Amino acid sequence: MSLPTQPYKGTRDFYPEDKRIQKYMFAKLRQVVESFGYQEYDAPLLEPFEVYAAKSGDELVNEQLYSFEDRGGRKVAIRPEMTPSVSRMVAGRRQELAYPLRLYSIPNLWRYERPQRGRLREHWQLNVDLFGIDDISADEEIIQMADSILKALGADSHEYVIKVNSRKLLKRLDEHINLSQDKARQLYRIADKKNKMTDEQFKQEIFEAGLDASVDFFFAATIDKLPAPLNESEEAENLEGLIARLNKVGVNAVFDPGIVRGFDYYTDIIFEVYDFEGANNRSMFGGGRYDGLVGLFGVEPVPTVGFGMGDVTLQNFLVTHKLLPELPSETDVTAILIGDVYDQAQGALSGLRESGVNIAVDASDRKLDSKIKHAVKSGTRYALFIGESELSSGKLKLRDLTKGHEDELGLKEIINKFAKHP
Template identity: 40%
Template sequence: MQKKISTEPYKGVRDFYPRDLAIREYIFKVWSQTVEQFGYERYDASVFEPAELYRSKTSEEIVNEQTYTFIDRGDREVTLRPEMTPTVARMVAGKKRDLVMPLRWYSIPNLFRYERPQRGRLREHWQLNCDLFGSDDTASDVEMVCLADQLLKNFGLTSGEFIIRINDRKEMTEFYASIGLTDPATINILTRLIDRKTKLPLDDFKSELGNIVPEKAEAVLEIINAPDKENEVTKALDRLGLKNVILDRSLARGFDYYTGMVFEIFSSNTELKRALLGGGRYDNLTGLFSDEPVSGVGFGMGDVSLLDLLESTGKLPQIKTGPKLMIIPTDSKLNLDALALARAWHECGIATAVDYRPKALGKRLQDADKRRIPYVMVFGTDEVVKAEYTVKNLTSGESQTGSFEILKNRLVEETEGRQDGLYL
C-alpha cells in the first residue's frame, strides 16, 4: 500500500470550501458593486510578472527575500506579483495612446508574499485595488477617500466604527524644509521609520530617529505629534458629510511612490491594529516605462483584515449556497425521471439537484435538512404515473401536492418573495 499524503494546503495559504468561498464572493461583490457605482472599470493581469518590474521601485532585499521570484527555463526571472501597482502602471504605460483619461480602474488580484505566516498576513491574499489616473485635482483625492468610506459603509459599518487618517507628503516636505531638512533620501528613510512607529517601542523609535536626524529629532517629533488641524482634503470631506476624518501628521505609508495625499482607515476597535485600507497620490507611476508621466491617486484594501473585522463585529450576512430544491426519488430506477424533472425545474429558474444515492429515504431527507436546502420533492412510481408530486418546505414543514404546473407557480412565487438567507 502506498503511503498516504497530507490533505493540508501549502503553508500560509487557504482552502476555500463552499462556505468560505461564498464569504469571499460576498466581499468581492460588495467591492465590485460599490466601485462600479463610482464609474470604475475592472482590469486584471497574470499572477506572473517580470521580476525587473519590482527591482527598481522596491529594495533588492524585498524582491529577494519577501517575494516568490524564480528563474524559468527560458532564463527569465519571474515574480509572483506582491502588489498590483507596478502591474497597473505597466498596463497604463503600454496603452497610453489608446486610453481615454480620466481612467478609473479597479482590480481584485491575488497577491503573494514570502514571509512567515501570521494573523492577518498570509502568503496569498486578495486585495481590492482602485486607481484614478489622469487628474491632479484635489477633488480626485477627495473622491478616493469617499469611495473607501462608502465601501466600508456598504459592508454595514457605521462611521463610528472606523477612523480615516489623512496626511500629505507635500505638506510634510514643507514642514521638514522649515526645520532645515531637505535631502530627499533622508526624508525617505525618515518616512519609512515613521511608518513603523506604532510597531516599535517608543524608546527604540526615538533612538532610531536620533540616528537619522541627530540634531532635529525633537523638531521632527513636534511635527508628527502636532494636534489635529485641517487641510484642503479634510475640509472637503467634512463638507461632504464625513465626520470620522482626522489629519494625522504621523501617518507615513511605506511606499516611496506617494507624492501628495496619503490615507489609511482603521477600525475603531483598537484590538484590530492593521489598517483596513490605505492609499495615496503619486505624480508619476509610469516613469519606469516611458517619459510621459501619468499621475493619479489610488488605494488597496485586503480581504484578510476586512474579514477579521466583519467577523468580529458580526457584520457578515448569512450566505446560502447550493440548490433551493432537492429531488429524492424513492427508487434508484427513477433516477433518470428525477433528472428529467430537475431539468424542468431548471427551466423555471429554480436551482435544483437530485440525490441519486441508493440510501434510505429518511437518511437522504436528513442530509438535505443538514445542508439547509429549503425544499425537497420526494417521489416514487405512483407520483410518476399520476403526474402529481409533493414539495415540502423543510423550514416550515408545510407540504404542497399537485401537478408540476401548480407546484411550479407556488415555488417560483415563494422563492421570489422571501429567502432564508442571501443567495449571491
C-alpha cells in the same frame, strides 16, 4: 506514502462556506466601485521581475517576493501587488485610453510572510485606480469610495477612521529640518510605526536617531498646529481642503502626520483606514497618489490615485464588528428521488433549472432517512420529493428542512418560489 492534505503554508483552502463569505464581500466591493464608474480589468499572475525591482521597495523585493526563472531563463515574479501591472497596462495604451480612466480589479497577491493574524502568503485585494486627474477631486473620490465600501458592508462611521497625510508635506519637513535622503528614509520608517507605539516609545526612537527636530511635526494634532512655516504651506492648505470636503460628505477623515505608507512610489496625498476596535487601532488598508509610475514604462506620466483593500483584514473587520450576514447555500433544493425515476424526472428537473431554481439531485439507493440527513448536512434548506406518483400528478412535496414544514406544489409554484431570473 500518502500526500498531505494541508494547503501550502500561509494560504487558505476555500470550502463552499468560506468561498460564500468571499463572494459576498467581493459582490459588495464590485457594486460600490461600479457605482462610481470603475470598470474591471485583469492582468497575468506573473510579471517580469524588473517591474517590481523598479519601485516596490527593498523589503518587498528582497525578502517577500516569489521570484524564479522560467524554463526559458526569464526572471519572473508572482505579483505581490497590482499597481505595477495596471500601470504597465495603462502605459501600453497611453494614447488610446479615455481619461479620466477608472479601473478596478480583485487579484490574488503573494508575499513570503511569516503567517499571522491579518497576514497570509496569498490574499486577494481590491485595487481601485483613477487615472488622469491631477487635482484634489481625484483624491476625494478615491477616499470617499473607500468610505462608501465600508458603509455598504454595514459599518458605521464611528467604527473606523480615515487618516490622511501628504508625502509632499513630509518632504517639506525634510527640507525644513535639513535631512539627507538617508535620514529622511529613516524618519519615515520610524513614523510608519508611530501608530503601533506609545508616544514615549516613539519619541525615544526619534531622539535615538538624532531626529529631534521632527518631533513637533509628528505631534501636531491638526494641520494648523504644524510647526511654522509648514502650517502655511500650499501642501498643508491642500490637505486641509481635502479633509474639509470629505467631512462635508460624511467621511470620518482626519489629519495624521504619522501616516507614511510603505511603497516608494507615492508622491502626494496618502491615507490609511483604521479599525476602531476597542483599544485596538489597526491599519486595515490604504492608498494614495502616485503620479510617476506609468511614466516608468516609457510614456508621458499620468496622474494617478488609488488604493488596495485586502480580503483578510476586511473579513477580520466584518467579523469583529458582527457585520457578516448569514449566507445560505447557493443550492435551493435537494431533489430526493423515490424509486428508479431518474430518467423520468429529467424533464421536470431541466424545467426547474432553466427557470433559475438551483437543484442538487440525490438518486442514491440509500434509505429515505439517510437521504434527508445528507440533504441537511449539505446545507440545503429545502428537500423536494420526486417519485412515480408525484411525476404523474404534477404535485411535488417540498419540505423546509429547518422547520419540518411541508407543501405540495406544482412546478410553476416551485419556480415562483425560487427563481432568480424568471
